[in-house]
Amino acid sequence: MTVGSAVLNILVFPGFLFLVAFGLAGEFVDRKLYARLQNRQGPPWYQPLADFLKLLGKENVIPEGADRPTFRLAPVFALAAVVASIFYIPLGSTTSVLPFEGDLIVVLYLLVIPTVAFFLGGWTSRSVFATIGAFRAITQVFAYEIPLFVALLAPALLANTWSISGIAAYYAGHPWLWLVNLLGFGVALVSLLGKLEKVPFDTPEAETEIVAGSFIEYSGRRLAFFRLAIDCEAIVGASLVAAVFLPFGLGLTPVLGILVYVAKVLLILGILALLRTLFARLRIDQMVHFCWSVVAPIAFLQILINLVVRELI
Amino acid sequence: MPDKKRTVRVPIGPQHPALKEPESFMVDLQGEKITSVALRLGYNHRGIEKGCEERTYMQDLYLVERVCGICSHSHATAFVQAVEEIAGLEIPRRAKYIRTLIAELERVHSHLLWLGVAGHEIGFDTLLMYSWRDRELVMDLFAELTGNRVNYAMNTLGGVRRDIAAEQFPHILKIVDALEERTKYYIELAMTEETLAQRLSGVGRLSKEDAVRLGAVGPTARASGADRDTRRDDPYAAYDELEFRVITDDRCDVFGRAVVRLGELMQSYSLIRQILKQMPEGPIAVKAPLKIPAGEAVSRYEAPRGEDVHYVRANGTDKPERVKVRAPTLANTQSIAKMLEDGYLADLPIVVAAIDPCFSCTDRTIAVRGGRDSKTMGWEELVQYGVRWYRERGVDPSRIKVRGDESA
Numbered sequence: 139m140t141v142g143s144a145v146l147n148i149l150v151f152p153g154f155l156f157l158v159a160f161g162l163a164g165e166f167v168d169r170k171l172y173a174r175l176q177n178r179q180g181p182p183w184y185q186p187l188a189d190f191l192k193l194l195g196k197e198n199v200i201p202e203g204a205d206r207p208t209f210r211l212a213p214v215f216a217l218a219a220v221v222a223s224i225f226y227i228p229l230g231s232t233t234s235v236l237p238f239e240g241d242l243i244v245v246l247y248l249l250v251i252p253t254v255a256f257f258l259g260g261w262t263s264r265s266v267f268a269t270i271g272a273f274r275a276i277t278q279v280f281a282y283e284i285p286l287f288v289a290l291l292a293p294a295l296l297a298n299t300w301s302i303s304g305i306a307a308y309y310a311g312h313p314w315l316w317l318v319n320l321l322g323f324g325v326a327l328v329s330l331l332g333k334l335e336k337v338p339f340d341t342p343e344a345e346t347e348i349v350a351g352s353f354i355e356y357s358g359r360r361l362a363f364f365r366l367a368i369d370c371e372a373i374v375g376a377s378l379v380a381a382v383f384l385p386f387g388l389g390l391t392p393v394l395g396i397l398v399y400v401a402k403v404l405l406i407l408g409i410l411a412l413l414r415t416l417f418a419r420l421r422i423d424q425m426v427h428f429c430w431s432v433v434a435p436i437a438f439l440q441i442l443i444n445l446v447v448r449e450l451i
Numbered sequence: 452m453p454d455k456k457r458t459v460r461v462p463i464g465p466q467h468p469a470l471k472e473p474e475s476f477m478v479d480l481q482g483e484k485i486t487s488v489a490l491r492l493g494y495n496h497r498g499i500e501k502g503c504e505e506r507t508y509m510q511d512l513y514l515v516e517r518v519c520g521i522c523s524h525s526h527a528t529a530f531v532q533a534v535e536e537i538a539g540l541e542i543p544r545r546a547k548y549i550r551t552l553i554a555e556l557e558r559v560h561s562h563l564l565w566l567g568v569a570g571h572e573i574g575f576d577t578l579l580m581y582s583w584r585d586r587e588l589v590m591d592l593f594a595e596l597t598g599n600r601v602n603y604a605m606n607t608l609g610g611v612r613r614d615i616a617a618e619q620f621p622h623i624l625k626i627v628d629a630l631e632e633r634t635k636y637y638i639e640l641a642m643t644e645e646t647l648a649q650r651l652s653g654v655g656r657l658s659k660e661d662a663v664r665l666g667a668v669g670p671t672a673r674a675s676g677a678d679r680d681t682r683r684d685d686p687y688a689a690y691d692e693l694e695f696r697v698i699t700d701d702r703c704d705v706f707g708r709a710v711v712r713l714g715e716l717m718q719s720y721s722l723i724r725q726i727l728k729q730m731p732e733g734p735i736a737v738k739a740p741l742k743i744p745a746g747e748a749v750s751r752y753e754a755p756r757g758e759d760v761h762y763v764r765a766n767g768t769d770k771p772e773r774v775k776v777r778a779p780t781l782a783n784t785q786s787i788a789k790m791l792e793d794g795y796l797a798d799l800p801i802v803v804a805a806i807d808p809c810f811s812c813t814d815r816t817i818a819v820r821g822g823r824d825s826k827t828m829g830w831e832e833l834v835q836y837g838v839r840w841y842r843e844r845g846v847d848p849s850r851i852k853v854r855g856d857e858s859a
Contacts, residue, residue: 176580266461270480270796337574338646346469346572346800348461418646419574421797422483 147235152224161369162186164407171411193362201355205262212259213363219251220370227377228306230395232388237303242294252371253279260352271351274422275342281429282332288437289325292444293382302381309385316385318447322440323383328433330375338417339425376406457481465494469800472810480796488791503774508534508743516602518776519812524557525754527606529761532687533750537765538743544731546610551689552726553605555719560589561755562712565807572800573650585633588626610736620727631720638713651706655790655802658703665785669757671806673699674707681753693725705805741769754779756807778812
C-alpha cells in the first residue's frame, strides 16, 4: 500500500469522511423512521449535520474539579476507535482494507472503547447524574458484550477463521449457509441496541431519570464529537453485523457492491429504529437479567447449532 | 442500617426533565436503590388565593380557572359551586348537564395526557406520541364547544356561559367513538406489552391502609382499592342522574393506576353519551347577584387527579373574604415518599408521575429555608412577616389595609 492510498483510505474512503457522511445520514434515517413510526413528521435530511455544526459553535464548558485531559480526550478516543475499526470490516466486497487473521477480535475490542470513553467522560465530570450514567454504561457492557462476542464467534467457528474478511469470503462461497446464523443475527441486533444505548437499553442516558447520564456536563465541540462517535458507531456496528450475518451480493462490481452494502446497513438501522419504537426503557437490573437469561443462552445455542452444522458439512 | 459512606445524594428537581413543574426530591441512593426521599414543595407559589380576595367573584372565576391548566374546569366548577351555595342559587338542569359534559371531556383529555406522560417517563415515547395525537381530538372539540383548547371559561355564576347546540351532538359522539376505539387499543396494549408490564407492575406500591392513612385521593387511592369517588359519594352537577361505575383496582402499584385511569376513560365515554341523550331543554343560566351574602361553603369536586376542595367565605361584598384551594396533588404528595420506599432510582419518574402531579396547583405555603430560623409560614404569618419587613426598613405599612387580618 502506498502512502497516498493509505492517506486516502484513512481520510476519505472507507475512513473518516465516508464514515461521518454515512453516520449523519444514518442518524437521519433513524430519526426520520422513528418519527414516522410514531406518527410524527420527523427532521429534514440535513438536521443531523445542522445539529453537529451548531454544537461546534457552542461554548465549551469543563466542569470544575473534572480531570481535564480525560474529559477532553474521551470524545476523541471514542471517535478514533470507531473510525479505526472500519478498516477491518469488508464493505462491498469480501476483503477489507487491512484484513488479517484475528481482526474480528480487534474490531470487537475497538468497539468497546467508545463505551469506556463514555464511562471515563461521565466519571470525570464530577456530576452525580454523570456518575450514575457512567456506572450504568459500564454495567451494561457486561450484559450485552458477552452475548455479542458469542454471537459473532458462532459464524467464525463455522467459517473456521478469525478474520471478518475470511468469514465473508467463506459465506460468499457457501451461499445460503448464512441462514444457519439467523439466531446469532438476532442476538447481535439486540446487543447493538445496548451498545448504541438505544431504547429499551438507553438506561445510561435515561433522560427522565438521570437527565443525559455521562453526557450531562459535555457541551459544544466535545458533545458534538461524542454524538458523531455514536452515529459512526451505529454504522460500524451495522457494517460488522452485515458483513458477518448478511454475506450476500459480495461478488459484484465495486459500485454495485457498495450500494448493496449501504442497503444492508440501512436495513439494520431500520430494524433498530423499529425496535426502539416498540419498547419501553428497561431498568438496569431488568436489562442485565434479560441479557443473561434470554440473550446469552440464545447466543450459546447458536454456537451449538454451528458446531453440529460444521460436523455435517 | 444504610452505610453513610456509600450513599449518593441525587437532586431530582427543582429543575429536572422528569418533572414538568419545579418541585424538589432529594433522593439518597445506595447503588440504584432509594434509601430515603426528602420532598420539598413551594417553588411555584403564585398567590392566587390572595389574588382572589382582591377581585370580584366574576373575576375570580377566571383566576381560579388558571390554578391548573389541565383541570381548569375542575377548579372553576368547585369554586363556582361554593359561591352558588352561599348565594343560594339553584342553577338550571341544562347548565348542570353542560358542566358535567365539559367535566367528563376534561377527564378524557387529562387521562390521555397522563398516559402519554407515563409512557415518556419509562422511555416509551411511542405511547406519548400516540396518546397525545389522540388527545388532540378532545382539544379540538373543546375549541369547538367552548372557544378554547384550555381554560374553557365555560362556567359563570348561576350556570354556564355557552349553550351546546343539538347539531353539535353527532360530532361529539363521533369523536367519543373514535376515542373509545383508541382507548380499547391502549387497554389491550397495557395488558399484553411485556416491557410496559415489567416497568409498571409492582412499582410504587401503596397498600390500601397507607392510601387511606395518607389521605390519597382519585385514581391513586382507587388503584389501591380505596373505593372513593366524590361523583358518587357526594354528587354534584348532574352526576346523581347518570349511571357510572367507580373503577377500583387491587394491584396497588403503578400498573393499577394505569388500569384505573384507562377504565375511567371508558366510563367517561359512557357518561358523555348519557349526557347527550338526556340533555334537558331550558335556560343555561340564572341571574346571579354581584354581591354575595355573608356565609361560607366548602365545595367538593372529583377532578381527574382526585378530589378537589374549595372553601369560600363571603362577607356580603362583591369580593370574597377568603378562598382556599386544596388541589388533589397536595393530598397525594404525602403518599409519594411511601411509594418510593425501597424502590429504584429508575422508577422514581414513573412513581411520581403516577399520581399525575400538578405541583403548581398545589403550592400554597412558603417555607423559609436555609436561613437562621427555618420554618413554614401560613398566610397570616406571611402577612405579618411582610409588615415587619417593611417596618424594619422604615416603611410604615399601618395605613395599608390588610384584608382578612382583623387582629392588626
